[in-house]
Amino acid sequence: MSGAQYAVTARFDLKPEGVEGFDALAQWRIEQAAANEPGLVGYAVHRVDGEPLARVFYEIYRDETAFKEHRATEQTAEFGRRHVPFVQGPPRIEFLNVLFSANGLAPRP
Template sequence: MSEGFGLVVRFSLRDQGAAKAFDELCAITLEGIKQAEPGTLTYVVHVPEGEPLVRVFYELYADRQAFDAHEAQPHTKHFLAQREQYLAGVEVTFLEAIAGKVAALQ
């Protein structure tokens, strides 16, 4: 299966104040993603049930080049530069698709 390039990122936040500020940073970043990244197919921020100081990102890109384009965007660079002040930890898992269903592009 060659549909996309994905990753899951788990952010542990320092405290409730850091979580609020991190969420605001995410909202700003998402606006840039929506406006400037046609190769970003899915970019969703989740709060796991019962873990209010954790955020999990699920990201799916058309291909590795689309991910690289995402990483080069000014809004992404801003997010990467600002996020550290809110974090207690971060885990990144890159995903290789082997089976599944992918929605058709419009």
């Protein structure tokens, strides 16, 4: 893998009654991204150890353009509309810049 990947995390804090619905929606979103976004390098949803109501999306794109293409999809807009009842507030989104890496993750210039 070469080039300058673009990575993003998004942390969602769920309502206790929203876990099942959110997890099903997140799985749908991952499947849609895998099938329809050629600029996607990696996309995973994680549980946070010791925080059963926390979910973190970890996303790696070929470059910033691929991330912008991801943001412009109807699936992203639909996820944005549908996740709201399951969460306690807006997600915490962080944009990441690789400093050091293994296995081909390249620093952005």
